[in-house]
Amino acid sequence: MSNFLPLKVKYRIWTIAEAKMLSDFLPPNVPPRREFLAKFVSFGIFDRKGRSKMSFRWQRDRKLERRFKNIVQQNPDLKQMLEERDDRSLLENLLQLWQSASSDRQKSLFGNCIFAYLEEPRYRAALTRFHAFRDFENPEQSWDYYLAIAGDVTLNPEKVLALLPRYNPAKSKLETFWDFELQSIMKEISNKETTEGKYSLWYKLKVASKKKLKEGLVEVVGVSEREAISYIFARDALFQVYSKKDNRWREPTRKKYQEAADYLKCHYADKCPNSDRVNEEWLQQAIEICAQALQPSHKLCYLDEGYNSQELEMLNSSGDGRAENPLDNLANQEFEANIRDKIPAINEAIVSKLEEFSAEQKEILQLRYGLDTSGSKIAKKIGKNKSTVSRIDYKCRRELMGAIFFWANKEEMGIGIKDIKGLDDVLEDWLKNYYKNL
Incomplete structure (x- = not known):
């Protein structure tokens, strides 16, 4: 094979x-x-x-x-x-x-x-x-x-x-x-x-408990408890009118967001703070914020992984302890070759692949990773729907990852796809670092 x-x-x-x-x-x-x-x-x-x-x-x-x-x-x-x-x-x-x-x-x-x-x-x-x-x-x-x-x-x-x-x-x-x-x-x-099926954002959003969602909204996103309650009602209203279609979870349409807003005003108005502000646009924004709340805020490290207490504190803190070049995080892993010496070459392989992308692809990456622009705002700016933007972003990242492995195979480093832990996270950090320093 x-x-x-x-x-x-x-x-x-x-x-x-x-x-x-x-x-x-x-x-x-x-x-x-x-x-x-x-x-x-x-x-x-x-x-x-x-x-x-x-x-x-x-x-x-x-x-x-x-x-x-x-x-x-x-x-x-x-x-x-x-x-x-x-x-x-x-x-x-x-x-x-x-x-x-x-x-x-x-x-x-x-x-x-x-x-x-x-x-x-x-x-x-x-x-x-x-x-x-x-x-x-x-x-x-x-x-x-x-x-x-x-x-x-x-x-x-x-x-x-x-x-x-x-x-x-x-x-x-x-x-x-x-x-x-x-x-x-x-x-x-x-x-x-x-991220389909039980790994879909929409499925995770549906099954998240109110307690877990509230903790994420307050502790991860940083909204007030009053706002968090409003966003939880928005989530509940959405899943009263929206469900998976053809056995698959798909991004809700604008019509579904409007139906959810109407449902919230009809059934939760007396319980939901700021219910007078509820409309389709507000509800969609509330759902995006709920999605952010379910994202992990830090890495989980275990004592048997060989980190000392100082390293654990750095790794588990928000933003601290990150390498200046995100690729340096790869050097902590044990490969047959010394990957630290290869980082400039890996960097060059990624940049070379980036240069092959179309103007539209580069614009999406710049907005997404350089300016932290949301998917819906990128879609509006370039005149495409949000799912298309997500697909283009996803495809670009897969191609960049492919460039890394193509380079590794060419160098005969003996690195397999399962050998590199957290490569997705490293690549995302690299893109943010690259575009914010352009």
Whole structure:
């Protein structure tokens, strides 16, 4: 499996005409199911014919097949499982053999057989997820992204071992179990990265308790208790008239904000301070302030992470202890290479990528990170809706992150996407530092 950088992507519902106009890329259907032995010794091969055409076929690894057959011949239990087509017992035994393998060569053999077996549910799960949610501007990226998430599981026997106990043979076949299990993992990870589902701002806003929201409004945003009560009523009114649509949370429309304002005046007027000022614009602003209240005010550090008390105090304070160049925060992490010496080069890689952005992209970043302008005000200034501004900002940050990893791979630093902790936060700090010092 090739190294793949899973960039975050934003999704929205497109019309059929828009989708066809943007791209005709579709991944191929999974070919007919493999005969039983082939499930453990064959892998999926993609043949690309142009940008949108792709075919998919199974190809046996003849060397792996010979080695697997030799193992089976030497192990009567495996031979019986193969003859009985007992995939569950065979998979469990392969995992046990992988655990007890005495050499890397043996581990590789059993690991490859496990990965081969999970190839079909991996592709079926990715295909199902792709048809449910994808970025129509970059569908190939979505497809590769889902394959990478699933591959992170199927290539790791330890993760397979951890998931297998969930299987209930009374409910489904083993391959079907893995199909649904991998779909669930894809959904969880992609929702977390794209702030959809339970990670959506709107869902968090809906389920936040009044106590938690009030604490955030007073302690994080800094509003008075009287104002905080008004904003909580605004939140409550919004979710009386607004809910997720098509099983997804979307930004409320102006009509919904107006309906929420009307609802507040009708039902909460006698309880809500300043209810005489309530209108659509006020309510939208109140919701934006509530959203700010739910953002973390500081980093949480734990004593087992190796910080001393002075470092903890600096890290947990608001704004104190930040490096002059936000990239210096990366140097605290243990990589194979000395990243501190590489910071100027990383800085140059990010700036170089920034220079490739369009004038509109640069303006949005300048307003967002240099002038701390809200999304709604940026949208009004450049003549686009707020969701489009968010999407452009999001896409720019993903491209900048991609530039960092492209540089790291080029330098052969051995840094993987999971190795860099808090890179999103570091990149955001870097953008603020860069644009405020232009």
